[in-house]
Amino acid sequence: MNQNSITGPHNESWAIEAHGLVKTFGENRAVDGVNLKVGTGTIYGVLGPNGAGKTTTIRMLATLLRPDAGSASIFGHDVVKEPQIVRQLIGVTGQYASVDESLSATENLVIFSRLLGLGRAEARHKAAELLEEFGLTEAAKRPLKHFSGGMRRRLDLAASLIAQPPLIFLDEPTTGLDPRTRNQMWDTIRRLVKSGSTVLLTTQYLEEADQLADRIAVIDHGRVVAEGTVDELKASVGNSSLQLRVQNPQDVEMARRMVEQVLKVQSNILAEAEKITAPMGNVHQVTDLLIALREAGIPLAEMSVQKPTLDEVFLTITGHGVQEDAALTPNESNKVEGQKHEYFN
């Protein structure tokens, strides 16, 4: 490797390297010492609830925000010292479509292409090509005001791909999309990686990270609380999760002890519902547990076995549940709830 070359990165295998990134807004440490290493050619998922610091982290890595402490480099180029180089290597698709509402899809793409140095004819050609690829050709001339959420997201992603950047940031690419559009987005992301891109995506949904990501970082209160491959992460939560509610509240502690004995795992109590939750490696074990509970004379009010949700990942890893809903306005809270149901129930 040519050590003297200015453009030569120090370590070619890492698309992103971040050490101790910190960003404070007033009293709030939005990002509180995040470390990340993302290998070239992989999909890396950053999983966490609203307000965990996902967007702030992406904004720092994408040179949109200056870190208060720590350092980060993209393909070996420091985001603070060489921002203009970093910008030539990345495409950013924000949580809220970063396209021009008052212009048409074609006009948007042509302007971005021209800004990236394409000639007039080249820009038109590129715009048409991307619109075709993202199934937006019919809507090309319409103003974006009349676009659906999914169309906007697709246009947004198309705009990020003009320069064929080797690293693409996707901030909650499917939040607010219907299941069909979401699947299309997933396919697009997979194709991107096949063509040689590295993708860092944030999501609130374990399933999305599960479907796409090679590695996942779970982030909470501005810190990475768990990191690993999808399988490693899942193993820590169990392949499925058990939820129990007993008829008599005084039986809760007893029932909990039995759950831990039989399943040999740590359980949690969801305070509001007096619900016991526990990760479960093998669904078969539930039979032993139910027999044990009957023998102990503990009647059940409710019992279910589910795939682990983000809540359970959080509960297991951090020891507390997803707390964002309380901080949201009722409107947003409903929206987030609605999507969770769609995804996991």
Added chain:
Amino acid sequence: MNTLIKPGAERRLKNHTSFGQSVRNSLTMAYRGLLKIKRTPEQLFDVTLQPIIFTLMFTYIFGGAISGNVQNYLPVIIPGILVQTVITTSIVTGVQLREDMEKGVFDRFKSLPISRIAPLAGALLADTVRYTIATVLTFVMGYIMGYRPEGGIGYVAIAAVLVIACSWAISWIFAFFGVIARTASSVQGISMIALFPLTFLSNAFVPVNTMPDWLQWFVNMNPISHLVTAVRNLVNAGTMGGDLVFSLIGAAVIVAIFAPITVRAYMRRT
């Protein structure tokens, strides 16, 4: 996506933008501004109505009192009202920039490897269309009321370019307010407070020698007065003098100060 993407490590990249690229980026951003104006023509209401209403109003209210009659007042008031109208229009630039920056698209502009000044310079450049409309309409209104500039059409055109260029320079001040202000309406507020005294405490509407001494001192200092005088000399006599030079230097100084601090403030915004 059919072609394989070139790996990040193999790309030849540089960490600065050339002057040529800055100009090209700014022109593209100006094109975006023009498209936006084309899409929402109602935002041209103010530059269409203000010159018509103000020119009529001020000429007929002050004409008799200041110059004896309306005809004699026209050579005084048309350059004055021109400068006042066009510079007031430049406030809207700051307000619209503020509104524009709230939108997600500015995030993308920031994440692109383009010149940092381009999104601002482009927006300001596109607004010269607004100044041109206001300028043309003011002269047309004057012509309808019987104003025939002695300097001839060539000097009127030079005066128009001068006013548009100076307003573009001044719009950097309002762009700065636009970048640092919290809301669009506060931009309007701060800008009006700054601009109102500047345009009225000048020689735009009344002869300076009718004012008290202490005020004359300020009015003669006021750069707006120099611009108004420069325009009057051009359109009424076809001469270029010290006021013209002073106006151009003033405009250059404003850009030299406000363009860098506006870009800095813009970069700091999250």
